[in-house]
Amino acid sequence: MSTLQGLSFTNLNITIVFSICILLSLAFVLIGKKINHLIKIFSLSFLFSILYFYLNEASPYWYILGVFLITLFFMNKLKKYSMDSLKEDFISEKIIFDFITLFGIVFFAFVILFPFYIMLVTSFKTQIALLVNPLDFSLDFTKSLTELFKSYFVIFETYNFGRYILISSAVSVGTVIVTLLFAIPAAYAVARLNFFGKNFLSTSILIIYMFPAIVLVIPLYTVFSQLGLRNSIFGLLIVYTATTLPVAIYMLQGYFKSIPKEIEDAGIMDGQNWFGIILKIIIPLSLPAIASVALYVFMIAWNEFLFSLMFLDSPKSFTLSRAIQYLSGDAETPRQYLMAGSVIVTLPVLFIFVYFEKYLVSGLTSGSVKG
């Protein structure tokens, strides 16, 4: 029975819990280094959990386990404090600061991860379970696997999500390739070569990025419907490439400028033309920057919604984002299907992000840190 139903703040006696916390912290500091740190935190957390259980009899066992783990986490954070450290300068300010930091981390982590968790949990539930108890955050592993993953089977079978995954991947990867093909030469020219309009180009490049997409949609819609590009992957690819190009060029030219010019001069001496220099010197040297641009463009193309909503109206050419919107358009569609679709569209992007986070962060911020 892992549910929050029935628990309420009224039978949680905050003053008593708070005073126990303070007493425990005091005990922790007084014990100091007389006992091993691990033994100390485990025993004190255990003591706290027992006291808590005694005070709130109604709590279920998993709840106590949670309390125990949280106390353990906080106890561990007390590690650096001892009787000696209390004599340092500004110690009260430091303690308050540490407390706020801890609290802040827990707060931010909760606020961010909670919606993602709800998305995941909802996708594994049945319609009835959702309506009966919206506060049930648990996964029922006693069900068979086919029952548990039912929503996923349904959206792959009835709603053709396999096809949409393919289309989304094709559009995103295509956008990455085409954008890089256009952006690398342009960024190289802006970073290295002298030509009329260079300064104008390098300053105005980001202004283009500031126009809201909704402004572009209506004229593009009319033109694309006349050219027959409206319901096609190719049309989307063109639009995505054009909208991501400015940022790609901006990010790449910043990196290209940091490559020593002498290497290129050596290349020129060896009889390379510009094409050879880009292909044999610039690209190998700036692979991290290219990776970060590729990642960024991929994420934009994968997550893009407005253009796919306006341009695609036959289910044959939907991208994942558009498909989810299509799912929700039908009021009859149960929410677990919608959430299963959301999980499918979110997971790849989160995995890629977690794996390549370093590149993305360095690429995004390289421009801003320079100034």
Place this chain on the structure above:
Amino acid sequence: MSDTLSKLEKRTAYTLVLPAVLLVFAIVLFPIFANVWISFKDIELKDIRIPEPRAKKIVKSISENQSELRIIYKLRNSSLIQEIRNVQFQDKFPKNISPINLDPRCNFQSKKVICNFGNWEAKYRENFEITIKNNNGETIDKKMIKSQKPILSGKADNPLLSTSFTLENFKKVFYENNFVELLLTTFYFTFFGTVGAIIFGILAAQLVNQNIQGRTYMRGILLFPYVGPVVALAYTWTLLLDPNSGTLNALLVNFNIIEKPINLLGQKYITMSILGFEFKLRLALTTVIFFEIWRYFPLAFLFILARLQAIPQSLYEAADVDGASPIQKIYPYNAASNYSNHFNFIYD
């Protein structure tokens, strides 16, 4: 020598830059220009399409005579408001076939029927008929006749290219549709969204900039809302905020913070009383602003963090030597970090 080199450099620079610039011009700058242009025109969405003459070909047999066929062309003007001038019609037939009793507007030359229909007014419709027969009395292949599509051409004014301009559209926008209210809402949304994102961004950056365990994981987690697809996140939040079976309302009711579920996304105003003053809060707008903050504070966080980490460690050591308290050490950060915040506007 150096002159030719610089010429070569310029030429390569243009060949490298032009593809990208042309693409961006075509897809981004052209629509913006088109928007400005159309905003001064007295046209509606349906007029943007240039009128063209159309024909639908229907082939029918005449009784049992296989060597004769009746062809009906359903002709029409695609536009409901504009005329098409000087419409030309042309259709091709196979060998040995000739029309009987051809319409006076048309003539038959070298296997082709060419007609001159003159001007078609708006909404023009006509069922135009030709009867054809095989000169040798053989059966005519119906499918072959049908597969040949007639070619039509005509001249029409493109309403987009005319030089008449009007300010009516702007008048309409300003005086109808509660323009001022919409503008104010946009300002609220942008202002509070951006300020909130920056505040939370600064807080988060301060947290992560300290020496804590799992700092890189925390940085990754903090960026999740920005990385995740908007559609998925928006639907998750509507689910969370749902008044009937949403998690957030259920939690608040369960903990006795509110008595009845609140429709956070559907209710326009909520009356609150703080310190005895009653005031109306725009509830739905506030909720959406919070979603906006939730989604975009990671970006502010990222840039501020990058700034903070660019501050040399020696500054902090100097502050320690001077006996600065932890709070005093924050001030230099903020001065440095504010600079990069302008970037946030771009994404909002």
